[in-house]
Amino acid sequence: MSDGPDELEKNDGQRFDRLPETPADRTVEGRVSREEVLEYFADRFAIPPETFDGHTFWEKGAGKIWIYGGEAPTPVEIEAMGMTCLRTRQEHWKPTTDFAQRFGRHAEACVIELDRERARRFAAGEDQELEWDGDWGYLIAAHEVGVEVGAEDERSGDGEPVDRDALEPLGIGLYVHGELRSMVPKGRQRDL
Amino acid sequence: MEPLERYRPIVDDFEAFLAACRRPLGTAVRVNTIKTSVERATATLEEDGVEFDQADWNPRVLRLETDSPGATWASFHGFTHGQEEVSAVPPVVLDPQPGERVWDACAAPGGKATQIAALMDDEGTVVANDSNLGRISALRFNAERLGATNLAVTNADARNYSLSPFSFDEFDRALVDAPCSCEGTIRKNPDALENWSEDHIASVSGIQKGILRRAVQATTAGGTVVYSTCTFAPEENEAVVQHVLEEEDCRVLEFDLGLEHAPGLTEWDGQEFDESLERAARIYPHHNDTGGFFVAKLEVTA
Numbered sequence: 001m002s003d004g005p006d007e008l009e010k011n012d013g014q015r016f017d018r019l020p021e022t023p024a025d026r027t028v029e030g031r032v033s034r035e036e037v038l039e040y041f042a043d044r045f046a047i048p049p050e051t052f053d054g055h056t057f058w059e060k061g062a063g064k065i066w067i068y069g070g071e072a073p074t075p076v077e078i079e080a081m082g083m084t085c086l087r088t089r090q091e092h093w094k095p096t097t098d099f100a101q102r103f104g105r106h107a108e109a110c111v112i113e114l115d116r117e118r119a120r121r122f123a124a125g126e127d128q129e130l131e132w133d134g135d136w137g138y139l140i141a142a143h144e145v146g147v148e149v150g151a152e153d154e155r156s157g158d159g160e161p162v163d164r165d166a167l168e169p170l171g172i173g174l175y176v177h178g179e180l181r182s183m184v185p186k187g188r189q190r191d192l
Numbered sequence: 193m194e195p196l197e198r199y200r201p202i203v204d205d206f207e208a209f210l211a212a213c214r215r216p217l218g219t220a221v222r223v224n225t226i227k228t229s230v231e232r233a234t235a236t237l238e239e240d241g242v243e244f245d246q247a248d249w250n251p252r253v254l255r256l257e258t259d260s261p262g263a264t265w266a267s268f269h270g271f272t273h274g275q276e277e278v279s280a281v282p283p284v285v286l287d288p289q290p291g292e293r294v295w296d297a298c299a300a301p302g303g304k305a306t307q308i309a310a311l312m313d314d315e316g317t318v319v320a321n322d323s324n325l326g327r328i329s330a331l332r333f334n335a336e337r338l339g340a341t342n343l344a345v346t347n348a349d350a351r352n353y354s355l356s357p358f359s360f361d362e363f364d365r366a367l368v369d370a371p372c373s374c375e376g377t378i379r380k381n382p383d384a385l386e387n388w389s390e391d392h393i394a395s396v397s398g399i400q401k402g403i404l405r406r407a408v409q410a411t412t413a414g415g416t417v418v419y420s421t422c423t424f425a426p427e428e429n430e431a432v433v434q435h436v437l438e439e440e441d442c443r444v445l446e447f448d449l450g451l452e453h454a455p456g457l458t459e460w461d462g463q464e465f466d467e468s469l470e471r472a473a474r475i476y477p478h479h480n481d482t483g484g485f486f487v488a489k490l491e492v493t494a
Contacts, residue, residue, distance in 0.1 A: 054315065055341060069341040070317035071293070073359040079328050080345035083336040101270060102227065102339035123268050145265050146228070146236030168269055187333065190268045 011062060016081055018074035019057040019065070031059055032088045040086070040093055045107035045140060055082070063089025067099065094138055097171035097184050104140045104169030111140045112180065113167065119143035122170055125189040127181045134175075141173045141180065195388040196375065199424050202457060203476060212477035213484075217379035219261050221272040222280050222303070223252040225310045226339045233271040240264040249450025253280050270338045275303040276380065278451075278475055278485040282369055282420040283307040285447050285489050290315040292364040295410060297350040297403055300327030302334035304369055309340035318343040319358070321350055351402035353410060365416045366407040370400040372421040372428050376484025379477060393427050400432045408440040408492055417442065417490040422483060424474070426460035429486040433472065434465045441494035444468035449487075452479040456488065 008029040011017075019034045020026045026033060034057050038049040058066045058074070058081060068082030085099035104111070112132055114122055121128050122141050132139075144166040172183040182189075193210060203209045223233040230251055237244055242264055243257035255277070258264075266272040283304050288294045290313045299305040299320035309318045320335070320343050322328055328347050335343045346357065350368075355361050373393050378384045400421070407417050419436075421428050433456075436442060444466070456472030458465050472488035 067341055068344070069314060070344055071359055072317075072344060072357075076357050078344055078346045078357050080332045080335070082341040082343065083339070096336075098336040098339065102341070145269065146232040146239060146271070170268075188268075188337065190263060192263060192265060192268065 011059065012075070013061045015075045015077045016058045016060045016066065016072070019059060028059075030063075030089055032065070037065060037086065037088075041095075044110055044138070045104075046109035047103065047106045051103065051106045057085075059088075063087055092137060094183070095140075095172050097188055100140045100169045100172050104142065105167075107140050107169070110135060110138075111142050111167075111169075112173065112175070114141055114143045114170070116143065119170055120192050122173065122180070122182045123184060123190050123192055125182045125184050125186065127179055129178055130175075130180045131178065132175055132180070136175050138183070139173050139175050139180070141170045141182075142167045143170060144168070193378075193385070195385050196378075196424070202426075202460075203424075204454065205478065208478040209476055212481065213378050215379060215477075217276070217483060218481075219256045219258060220247075220275060220277045221254050221256055221261050221267075222275040222307060223254065224270055224273055224306065224338045225252065226306075226314050227269065228271040233266055236266040236269070236271055237264065240266060242266075247277060250280060250284065253277055273303060273306065273334065273338055275307070276483050277480070278376075278422070278482045279303055280307060281449065281451070281475070281485060282367055282418050282487055283311055285449070285487055286365055286367050286416060286418040288312050288316075288318075288365050292316045293360055293362075294318050295353075295363040295366040295407065296320045297353070297366060297368045297407055298322060298370055299331055299345075300324060301330035302332075304367060305331065305343060306335055306338045306340045308367065309335075309343050310338075312342065314340060314342050316342055317358075319346060319363070320344065321346045321348055321353065323347070323349050351399070351406055353406050355410065362412045363410055363415065364412060365418075366411045367418050367420070368400075368404050368407045369420045370403055370428070370432075372396060372400070372423040373425055374422055375424045376422040376477070376486075379483055393425050397425075397427045397432060400428055401435045404432055404436045405440055408436055408442050408490065411492045413441075413492055413494050415492045416445075417492060418487065419490065420485065420487045422485055424476075424484055424486070426457050429474075429488075430457050430460065430465045430469045430472065431463065433469060433488050433490070434463075436490070437466055437468075442490045442492050444471045445489045445491050446471045447473075447489045449473055451475060451482075454479075456486075
């Protein structure tokens, strides 16, 4: 009984604490580890763990995980660092819209492509009926936008557009019962 | 426009200056290279059906032919951020490098702080501070929307700023985009001069001196400090830099600026300033059809 969870500290929601490397390094009750966060992004979205080699993960608030690329000691009491990326301490972990837009281009699974009209409804925060053969739960919604002018064409000056992976993440959607629910927060929703 | 009369002796073509101040300002955005390339951002704006012109001095600054730059796919994706053209000048003059530690002393709502993060390729540390808690939420919102992961936000008075939350004790570079009387924003805010008074200028000038002194102290020897305001008042510009030249170890540097501008003043209202203040830049609205701005670049010498 001496190494049970009753020896772990309580989470202090007012400060940033860096996530422990592995579950075995955990000192705070219920806190996820870096390893588990990387596993989640790899298992769910096939985002390679090395994508985050330059970043650290932190918890502030109950289950709110932040991704940060700068320097800071742990713990640290400041207003914000980097961005909130994931909500843990609940059955189904939920990534944020801002995380999906920043890192979602690395995802190769659970990405649902929307046409322009569906993307417009998604950005406006609407739910929509949609067929999807993949897993239920949180998905990265994406659409084709801003088809890039290829660098070579630019040099030669003919300006022919070249389609170089034009799929761009919009945010997080929740797929259940044949319906895609937009998780774009109110402040980020737009009528386009 | 009455308060601006005091600048008649120092502004070239004063009538053109006044005429420009009366014209409303166009809409400009900055391309956020943390999330995309200039090519893709402009291709997205073309899909959005929004006409634009690239600024000659900075290909990342676009002048848009629309009144609602937020209602575009480019904005939704965080490819673009609404930011006045001259407001994109100070981070370029600061010239931060990937991996450095950079302080933005008065950062909210975050246009310049996120531009600094982008110029650093989102690598290193940007400490974005603001004394006003109410404005911190806008700073946080913009940092997350634009995907700046190297940015930490603090809420403190910049005049006696402490680096104690962090694991380092000085910055490589600092930007002081100081709170000011905002005369230069008259084209955006027609009532910018409504509460204008020399007393207000005198009191805000004291705050500016305190912040700029702290920025020089908190920056490593050989490091860079940029001081900027969106006002014409020499009391808030050259006089602030003059004060810090006298009190701290630093000097004024020359810098290249691809925008038309006038040199800083060496004299105002009976007060003389160091000759090196001519290296500062005064950007007037009629020069480039923008808002008004002042920028000085300092090197910390000890």
